[in-house]
Amino acid sequence: MVYEGDFAAANITAxxxxxxxxxxxxxxxxxxxKAPVVxxxxxxxxxxxxxxxxxxxxxxASPDAASIWAHEGGFVSANRNxxxxAYPDDVQRSIAKALVAAGDDFRFDMSDQAPAAFGGKPGQGEWKDLQDFLRNPADVAGIQRRLEADAAKAFGD
Structure with missing residues (x-):
């Protein structure tokens, strides 16, 4: 299982x-x-x-530009118009529908709200900590401690 953006479609088809x-x-x-749209x-x-x-x-910001990107796949627009x-398949259409309908249940993922040292580099920070959690889901407290320590280090606290 991989938590990934819609842009991963290009890698999947490749x-x-x-x-x-x-x-x-x-x-x-x-x-x-209710589940948020992340x-x-x-x-x-x-x-x-x-x-x-x-x-x-x-x-x-227009639907004309979004249509060009959406048609190519790997892009979802929040433009309600x-x-x-415009989307190439049912999966992309379902993701777009969820995004447009999210309203107050829209959230940016944690890595988009954190310094790269914590949220955006493979093999370190939250990326590694959460992969380790998936390998050993019984160690919730240990992963929590590591996430907190890695976040404090990345944020300079």
Whole structure:
């Protein structure tokens, strides 16, 4: 099992696997009444203000731009005006539907909210700690301590 973004679809198909058959999608496990939609995100930023920069950002936020990306796969847009038909398969359409319908149940994943030293490097920090937990789920307290120690180190606390 791998917790990964929709962009992993390109790697899955390159490995000759089929999305929806060999690689499946399921919601992030819930804590409480409703499962949140857990995702990452990108931000468009203009480093120099001007009409051309604003026009580009406006286009990038449009359903027209999102449709181009969505059609290629490995991209999901939060734009409610993007037609589900823009996505190449039912799996991508289901992910997009969940994202658009999330409302207050939308959350960025932990790695998107943490320094790279804690959340974004294979073999260290939360990445390694959580893999170790999956190898030995009986050691909840030990993994909690390691996560706390790794987070304090990465955040400088």
């Amino acid at each position: 490995a000759k696997a089929r999305i929806g058959t060999d690689a499946k999608v399921f919601p992030f496990p819930r804590v409480g009444a 995702t990452g995100g990108d931000v468009g930023v203009a480093l120099k203000d001007g009409a051309a920069a604003q026009a580009l950002l406006t286009f990038l 993007l037609s589900p038909a």
